[in-house]
Amino acid sequence: MSLRICILETDHIRPELVEQFTGYGAMFKELFKRQPVAAEFEVFNVVEGHYPPEDAAYDAYLVTGSKADSFGNDPWIETLKAFLLDRYKRGDKLLGVCFGHQLLALLLGGRAQRAEQGWGLGNHSYQLHAKAPWMTAHEGDLTLLISHQDQVTELPEGATVVASSEFCPYAAYQINDQVLCFQGHPEFVHDYSRALLDLRQQHLGEDVRQAALASLARDHDGATVAEWMMRFVATPRS
Template sequence: MYNVMEGQYPSDDEVFDAYLVTGSKADSFGTDPWIQTLKQYLLDRYQRGDKLLGVCFGHQLLALLLGGKTERATQGWGVGTHRYKLAAKAPWMSPVMEELTLLISHQDQVTQLPENATVIASSDFCPYAAYHINDQVLCFQGHPEFIHDYSRALLELRQQHLGEQVYNQGVASLEHDHHGTTVAEWMMRFVAHKPQAETTQG
């Protein structure tokens, strides 16, 4: 793990199977110097053909970086558990499901995808909740790493800011299970997956 807010990045001799951009309190469309540095780093990685994964802030930042658009959502805050329809299937998406539920905490959204992105999951509240770009980029607005207790703690922390209705809906939604483990498995399979053209060469 590297704290990019403090300028920490992998050294030139470190090689990884993929690079994951996590959530952040910051806006993906922010102008802080560390965000601009991160965008350039990720663009360099993308142009080298490295695999990139994004969660929440990372999901939004990669969309913005690669030609999409992110902004403060007119729908307001998304909190608690949220259900999405799965709109696409891919070899690394096993087990096959019709719906996906994840824990969320965000007030920004991707409002326009990069031109070559494919939507994976969507809802009326969040139309671009997950997407992939070929076999190189995979991103989710929801948090596969969250657990219910952590999500509940975030709700308590932000209760006054969220307002009573959003807070109560978020707390009530925590009665539902989520597919965080499944999404984590998808991400690992995505990293390991090689396109058919590559596997048949030689």
């Protein structure tokens, strides 16, 4: 039996990239097709005010990345926060990536803000701190593609750090068996990261851009994280 996952898409990608990459919801669907846990996905763009029907039932809700600040007060963000808090109180499982990772931390009592470290870009490696039943075997550090200038700076009460680095101390966390979040982007592919770096060249500076581009020579563990997410969802709540 397949898991049913609701993807809450929190952005529109740059117009010049739509033809090749479609959007974050589509990227996640493509990513999850490559992991072994059977799952079906529906995408709702919450920036446009689209949400699942009241009577729809899902095994988990996934909040994507966004160019918006998780600590912003845009009306659509406030609506999303109210929706997610309701789902959390109902006991639903919640997954977050980048913006979603930060928003859920904020919503549940933590803190997120503009990072003093500056932009996180390219390929980044994290030390794993936990070995949970939903985690398949993984040797060495966890490597993910990243693109963020905000970070979680304080975890919600009861949260456990799953992965960290000196640059990003709270790179992944879980709250019991209900919430699992990653700062990195498992759904990104190298070509999309390169395209973002090219489009942001003026804001980043050439030295920063070149260092990030060089890091893309390494592979990343997006497929591993995708499987972990689905196994986390599939694990019965205690």
